[in-house]
Amino acid sequence: MKRIVLFSLKSFTGPFIVTLLISIFMLILQFFWVYIDDLMGKGLSVWVILELLVYVSAGIIPMALPLAILLSSLMTFGNLAEHNELTALKASGFSLLRIMRPLITIVLLISIATFFFANYVIPAANLKWHTLIYDIQNKKIETMLTPGVYSKHFEGYAIKIDSLDGNQCFDITIHDYTQPSQLRTVRAKEANIYKSVNGRYVFLNLKDGHILEELDIQNPMYLPNNTISNPSERPSRVSKFDQGVYKLDLEGLDLNRSKEDLFTDKYEMLNVFQIGDAIDSIQVKKERLLGNFVGQSTLGFLSLSPNLEKPNTNDPLLNCDSTQKIPVISLRKLNTTDKQLAYNLAISKIRRNQQQLDNQQQFLSTLDRETDLYWIEFHRKFALTYAIVVLFFVGAPLGALIKKGGFGAPVVIAALIFMLYFILSSIGDNLADTGTVTPAIGMWLAAVVFTPVAFFFTKKALAV
Numbered sequence: 001m002k003r004i005v006l007f008s009l010k011s012f013t014g015p016f017i018v019t020l021l022i023s024i025f026m027l028i029l030q031f032f033w034v035y036i037d038d039l040m041g042k043g044l045s046v047w048v049i050l051e052l053l054v055y056v057s058a059g060i061i062p063m064a065l066p067l068a069i070l071l072s073s074l075m076t077f078g079n080l081a082e083h084n085e086l087t088a089l090k091a092s093g094f095s096l097l098r099i100m101r102p103l104i105t106i107v108l109l110i111s112i113a114t115f116f117f118a119n120y121v122i123p124a125a126n127l128k129w130h131t132l133i134y135d136i137q138n139k140k141i142e143t144m145l146t147p148g149v150y151s152k153h154f155e156g157y158a159i160k161i162d163s164l165d166g167n168q169c170f171d172i173t174i175h176d177y178t179q180p181s182q183l184r185t186v187r188a189k190e191a192n193i194y195k196s197v198n199g200r201y202v203f204l205n206l207k208d209g210h211i212l213e214e215l216d217i218q219n220p221m222y223l224p225n226n227t228i229s230n231p232s233e234r235p236s237r238v239s240k241f242d243q244g245v246y247k248l249d250l251e252g253l254d255l256n257r258s259k260e261d262l263f264t265d266k267y268e269m270l271n272v273f274q275i276g277d278a279i280d281s282i283q284v285k286k287e288r289l290l291g292n293f294v295g296q297s298t299l300g301f302l303s304l305s306p307n308l309e310k311p312n313t314n315d316p317l318l319n320c321d322s323t324q325k326i327p328v329i330s331l332r333k334l335n336t337t338d339k340q341l342a343y344n345l346a347i348s349k350i351r352r353n354q355q356q357l358d359n360q361q362q363f364l365s366t367l368d369r370e371t372d373l374y375w376i377e378f379h380r381k382f383a384l385t386y387a388i389v390v391l392f393f394v395g396a397p398l399g400a401l402i403k404k405g406g407f408g409a410p411v412v413i414a415a416l417i418f419m420l421y422f423i424l425s426s427i428g429d430n431l432a433d434t435g436t437v438t439p440a441i442g443m444w445l446a447a448v449v450f451t452p453v454a455f456f457f458t459k460k461a462l463a464v
Contacts, residue, residue, distance in 0.1 A: 004094065005102040011079065012103050016072035023064035024057055031056050035133060048132075055129035062118045062384050066421065069107060070391040071414040076103070077399030078410050086400060096462050100396055107392045115385040119271045126268045145169060145193075154202070154248050167193045172206070174246065185212040186246060204246040213237045267377040275378045282371050286364060372439055376432050379443035386447050391421065393454035397461035421446050 080086040080099075089099055145151050147169075150160045156178040162171035172191045176184035188209030195202055270278065334342060394417060404410060424446035432442025 004089070004099065008076075008099065008102045009106065012072060012076045012106070015075040016068055019071040019075075020061075020064055020068035023067045024060055027060040027064055028053065028056060031060070052129060052132050055125045055132060058125035059122050059129065062114055062122065065110070065114055066384070066387050066391050067414070067418045069110070069388050070395040070418055071410060073103065073107075073392050073395035074399040074410045074414050075407070077396045078402060078404045079399075081400050081403035096397070096400060103392070103396065107389060111385045111388040114388060115381060118381045118384060123269045123271055123274075130269075157248060161191075169193065172204070172209075174204075183214045185214075186210075187212075202248040204248065206241070206244050206246055208242060209244070210238060210240040213239075267373050270374075270377070272378055272381060275374050279371055279374050279378075282367050282374075286367050289360065289364065289367075369435070372432070372435060375439035376429070376443060379439050383443045383447050386444075387421070387425075387450075390447055390450045390454050391417075393458055394450060397454075397457040400461045401457065401464065421450060424449055 077086065145159060145161050145164060147161055147163050150158045152158055158175040160173045161169040169191050170189065172188050174186040186209060188206035190207040192205040193202060194205065395414065399410065402409060428442040428445030431437045432439045
């Protein structure tokens with residue numbers, strides 16, 4: 001039995017490591033495809049790129065594991081069946097489940113380790129790489145300026161410098177096209193570049209320069225002495241300065257998408273215990289909000305019932321402080337003018353309450369939406385762990401049935417199966433994200449669909 005265990009582990013370990021590395025490599029390429037614009041032309045060192053790869057790889061491993069488990073299990077048992085080794089083991093009295101038992105133990109350990117990895121390591125890695133990619137995106141703005149070349153990264157401006165030393169540049173020329181009726185050219189011998197705290201503006205501290213302002217060609221002006229003023233010249237103005245600050249707007253280069261990914265996608269940066277605390281906090285906030293709204297909406301209640309002498313104090317809607325008296329007015333004691341005023345007052349109060357109710361409802365909807373996002377991330381960690389086990393029971397029996405090993409047919413079959421799993425997982429994620437289904441249904445959709453498939457292939461392989 002010990003030899004069977006060692007043989008199974010040896011047959012499984014090699015394909016598993018290879019397929020895991022290939023899966024990670026493909027997912028890293030996908031990451032670089034998304035962020036290639038933010039990484040190119042920033043003058044990043046090799047160590048910064050390697051640091052980013054380490055953090056990204058940590059977050060990618062749980063995504064690559066299901067594919068690696070599926071492909072390696074399919075290849076392992078496909079090789080055993082193709083070389084009749086599986087048949088020899090069955091002839092020796094070993095059932096398929098007994099042959100699979102060592103690998104089942106290994107896969108269960110991998111799935112448990114994956115859960116702890118996804119729960120503790122990945123949130124920290126996500127925070128690290130989101131922070132690092134944000135720092136890269138906001139790297140020194142002077143890297144956008146290439147000596148001797150006009151830079152048009154800034155919308156409405158064309159900037160050229162002769163040389164650059166850190167954040168200090170020399171012989172700078174700025175053509176300002178932001179005003180349609182005016183062309184402004186600024187030249188300075190030296191400039192220091194700074195970025196505002198909020199990241200929306202760049203300030204150029206210019207020294208020893210001049211400004212040339214040219215206006216559009218104006219229509220001829222006939223003077224009282226029958227002479228024409230500025231018949232064809234372009235009016236201009238030149239001014240010199242020793243030191244001045246020029247502000248450039250970064251609206252065309254804003255990184256709102258990346259900032260949003262960093263600051264609002266906080267659900268990926270929490271473990272299941274922190275997610276539970278966050279959900280409880282939101283629930284407490286909702287209860288407090290509802291209590292405050294009911295209390296505020298009942299104060300100053302005005303009764304318009306002609307026959308009502310006093311309110312029903314047992315009404316839960318009037319559950320307010322007993323020290324506050326609710327004014328009750330009988331309409332029969334009011335004249336026509338006062339009745340109209342009372343009606344207008346009541347309608348105004350109802351409208352205010354309705355508007356306040358709508359606002360509170362929108363805020364409650366936002367809290368519900370935030371709660372769903374937390375639950376999505378909560379179920380994602382458990383669904384991923386379960387998916388590793390399910391895909392193993394899909395790949396191993398299927399490999400025994402097709403009796404094909406290597407990187408040929410198993411790769412094609414595994415790719416098709418994983419594509420179907422990925423599509424179902426993405427559909428469930430999108431349905432849960434849009435609120436069409438509950439987070440539990442959305443995140444467990446793919447695993448639930450593949451569970452009977454795993455049972456079917458396992459039963460078929462046992463019967464052969």
